[in-house]
Amino acid sequence: MATIFFTTEALPIGIVGILMPFLAYFFYLLPKAEIGKTFCGDAPLFLLGVLAMGVVVTEVGLHKRLASWILGWVKRFKLPLFVIAISMSI
Incomplete structure (x- = not known):
């Protein structure tokens, strides 16, 4: 059902x-x-915890700060980062 x-x-x-x-x-x-x-086993509660952590990270803005830190860290490696981003999106 x-x-x-x-x-x-x-x-x-x-x-x-x-x-x-x-x-x-x-x-x-x-x-x-x-x-x-x-x-109410381990898997549903684990998924609930992961979703709660995702909401908190989004609300606080940690995802944007982490992304800008990573992009600032790899200033010289723009081409490999670009290739990796394209290959991950496929």
Whole structure:
């Protein structure tokens, strides 16, 4: 069911992510203990932490300061930096 919601985008992805544990409980797809272990394991909490760190870095402006520091550090190496940037974007 989650695959259908994701592919058709009938519901936003965030709502589908929140809705899946509730649907697993109401349709008796998994026992209660398994639902908690599945959706509150290490990987979802790690992803939540990474997203929170990304929001903080963006709000503080650290990404701009870090990018300007790196670009100032490689003033003489503009061509290799340009080639690397192009190859990374492909």
